[in-house]
Amino acid sequence: MIELIQFAWSPFCLVQHHILEFSGARFTTTDIPSGDRSLVWRLTRKRYYGVPIIRDGKSVIFEVGEDTQVIAKYLDTKLQLGLFPWGLEGVQSILWQYIENQIEGIGFKLNDIYWQEVVPPSDQLAFLRYKERKFGRGCLDQWRAQQKDLLSQMEQRLVPFEEMLLDKPFLLDQRPRFVDFDLYGILANFLYSGHYRLPAAHTRLRKWHRRMTRIQVKSLHREEELHS
Numbered sequence: 001m002i003e004l005i006q007f008a009w010s011p012f013c014l015v016q017h018h019i020l021e022f023s024g025a026r027f028t029t030t031d032i033p034s035g036d037r038s039l040v041w042r043l044t045r046k047r048y049y050g051v052p053i054i055r056d057g058k059s060v061i062f063e064v065g066e067d068t069q070v071i072a073k074y075l076d077t078k079l080q081l082g083l084f085p086w087g088l089e090g091v092q093s094i095l096w097q098y099i100e101n102q103i104e105g106i107g108f109k110l111n112d113i114y115w116q117e118v119v120p121p122s123d124q125l126a127f128l129r130y131k132e133r134k135f136g137r138g139c140l141d142q143w144r145a146q147q148k149d150l151l152s153q154m155e156q157r158l159v160p161f162e163e164m165l166l167d168k169p170f171l172l173d174q175r176p177r178f179v180d181f182d183l184y185g186i187l188a189n190f191l192y193s194g195h196y197r198l199p200a201a202h203t204r205l206r207k208w209h210r211r212m213t214r215i216q217v218k219s220l221h222r223e224e225e226l227h228s
């Protein structure tokens, strides 16, 4: 059975988690502390310490670069999800970089403001130390002070997605592709603390989000058969 090794609020883990839910395949999740990557280090034979990684029988799958989608492509091929059609490859690559930089870069700060509610007490020291070493001392307090501004930047940066949904139910197509799951997972991190909702002005995005929450590949296949 496929095992997703993760921590639950990680944006990139939430992307893979939702792809697995969509697939209907049986899978397990193993939560590790964000501050202790020893399991990942061991399973990848000292080649990776990030999350997510996937264990599938004897295979261990992990990203090999900043902008690779090794795990999603592995799941796509294995579970036949149709997330990476050739015709959309270039445009998906451009879009996922926007999603994983411009949207994720704001979403994680907004969620981290509530880190004391989200991160288990045993993991809080390592979490705080990691954040402050990466973003500077007091960064979490600064993000709290900038919360209103960050929220309005998030609303602005979501405008292109609202526009993409003007004439179709998913971002690029009549059915979800990888970038739909990417945006969904990155937004799941923004929404994780429970303190936020998607911007009220983005009505299409909110409907897309409800569709994405429920979607299952087997019902898509049924619909495709009906229309063929």
Ligand SMILES: N[C@@H](CCC(=O)N[C@@H](CS)C(=O)NCC(=O)O)C(=O)O
Binding pocket: 010, 011, 012, 013, 049, 050, 051, 052, 063, 065, 066, 067, 068
């Ligand atoms: N592009 C990678 C990014 C993964 C990533 O940045 N994961 C974070 C957690 S959300 C991580 O483990 N970073 C390394 C660290 O925290 O030391 C992916 O899609 O999996």
